[in-house]
């Protein structure tokens with residue numbers, strides 16, 4: 385997710401350094417935008433080194449790029465931490481007198497504020513009235529923690545701990561409180577102790593779906609079948625290899641199951657013990673494997689089940705195949721895609737339910753965001 389992290393000029397601005405690190409470690413792309421006053425409390429080199437990008441605060445630099453609009457429109461989410469009383473007042477009044485406020489006003493992304501200030505400033509009727517107005521406009525607020533403040537006083541006004549801010553921001557999504565299981569990768573059926581029947585699924589689509597579900601606030605379990613790609617934080621991962629292992633790992637209750645793994649349709653009747661010798665003809669007896677998601681849908685009627693249908697590149701019956709699978713498997717939705725998507729960073733999919741169909745194409749990351757939004761929409 386592309387997060388615009390605004391930092392304003394309070395004593396807690398130095399704590400934003402941990403936020404940049406924490407959000408980046410979860411795989412988010414963090415753009416840091418301090419106010420001029422924030423830079424009195426935390427140095428530009430710290431912010432540049434941690435975010436890996438040059439820091440801009442001047443509205444009138446690189447004017448041709450219209451940076452404030454670009455910054456606002458590129459963001460999937462805006463977090464201001466810490467948010468000063470002064471900033472809160474300016475945002476309430478819509479006073480766009482710096483790059484950050486212009487970017488916020490030019491954005492349609494959800495905005496989260498973590499105010500931090502002295503207790504009397506926090507309790508001041510002006511601050512409280514401003515916060516009420518902001519909340520009524522859909523801006524989400526994390527109340528400050530109580531404790532030791534600058535100057536030795538104590539009371540509400542402290543910036544909450546980094547993890548609390550991250551949880552607050554990431555748990556406000558449409559899948560907040562939901563458990564989503566995503567299966568990914570390709571299963572391997574042993575032929576002997578060193579050889580297997582497998583497929584070329586990289587697991588990329590499943591990982592992107594897991595990330596998109598995590599970013600919508602879900603608790604995500606990724607069941608990873610033979611995946612070599614890195615898996616970002618905030619996702620519980622269970623590693624499996626064969627169809628039987630995948631079946632066992634899937635048998636748990638959840639709100640959503642997305643079956644993105646490429647599951648072998650066959651397994652050996654009797655895998656060879658040891659290593660098969662070469663230079664002799666070999667006949668393998670293959671048995672069909674179970675339809676895991678069809679079984680899961682029967683055993684877990686509480687779950688919204690999404691199956692993938694991989695259709696040959698030249699097959700013109702993609703929709704008919706998807707609709708047939710919807711009924712055959714007894715699932716809520718089918719994501720139909722083409723074999724060219726295997727191992728690729730891009731894809732073209734049709735999301736098919738009994739009620740509607742939607743097509744998405746592009747990078748697997750952005751297609752996954754769209755698919756997860758569709759699924760979240762169906763749950764609500």
Ligand SMILES: Cc1cc2nc3c(=O)[nH]c(=O)nc-3n(C[C@H](O)[C@H](O)[C@H](O)COP(=O)(O)O)c2cc1C
Nearest residue numbers: 392393394395419421422468469470471500501502
């Ligand atoms: C030492 C010091 C600490 C401050 N801490 C805070 C604070 O925690 N919260 C706050 O709202 N203002 C605080 N202020 C006041 C802000 O810096 C001031 O309102 C400033 O105009 C905010 O600018 P900005 O909102 O554009 O970043 C502090 C000022 C000083 C000198």
